[in-house]
Amino acid sequence: MPILQEAATRIGEPNRVAMGFFFLFIATTLGITWWAARRTRTTEQFYAAGRTISPGQNGIALAGDYMSAASFLGIAGLVSTTGFDGLIYSTGWLVGWPVVLFLIAEPLRNLGKYTFADVVAVRLRQTPVRIAAAIGTLATVSFYLIAQMVGAGGLIRLMFGIPYETAIVIVGVAMIAYVLFGGMIATTWVQIVKAVLLLSGAAILALMVLARFH
């Protein structure tokens, strides 16, 4: 297996093809963000992409949200090292989505609000609700985002051989730029690009693995 051996010996060293793809992806997504930032003027455009996203596009974007380095690499590794316990992760994230749809989607649409905190604040006292929502959001983000940033930082450190702290700062700046300047339009289209890349990449990888180890 010459390809595998070559790849194995090169881990941790700068790889020209991988770096090329990395810069292409960053340039494309920042381009989308720049394009979206010019089209984002109002609150509705920032939070809801001006209601221009079709259900199909939104579905692919949500799939891009759902798929990450974890579903691409992490879960396969978890299942292979811990057995059935690893399956909890592959189903648990998916199961949360329908429950959100059943319980929250309709009230959100009825009230024409943008965030869950907005909806609850309509019925209850504004300040405590928003504080509780902020605490909940930050707690979730801490657990989810830190894992993602550790993964991305580790990847960039391996790819370019730069210090881990610098890699984390670069990833963080890119993440904030996407959302802050591009709003929901940029976030949605970046997720669509990511979903298509991940789905086709995972499909090609699965076929290549099956072709070799069937």
Added chain:
Amino acid sequence: MADTRLADLAASRWKVQVALTILMVAMYFGFILLIAYDKPLLSRLIVPGLSLGILLGAMVIVLSWLLTWVYVRWANTHYDAALDRLRD
């Protein structure tokens, strides 16, 4: 009376929402409890190369698609139509 019809519709929506949520949660936690307490059952092979655990894991995913489809169908054909009739 539009008021009672609206209340009826809200009540039926609540029933559908709760029923689907309970189904989803029961299915997921049933699977988790099996993983926690009955690994020998899950590791039983149905056909060579496919264990019951992997099959059930895939079924949880397929069934959540199915429940989503049920909800979307109900919302589009039943709920939204009833809401439109009330608006007239």
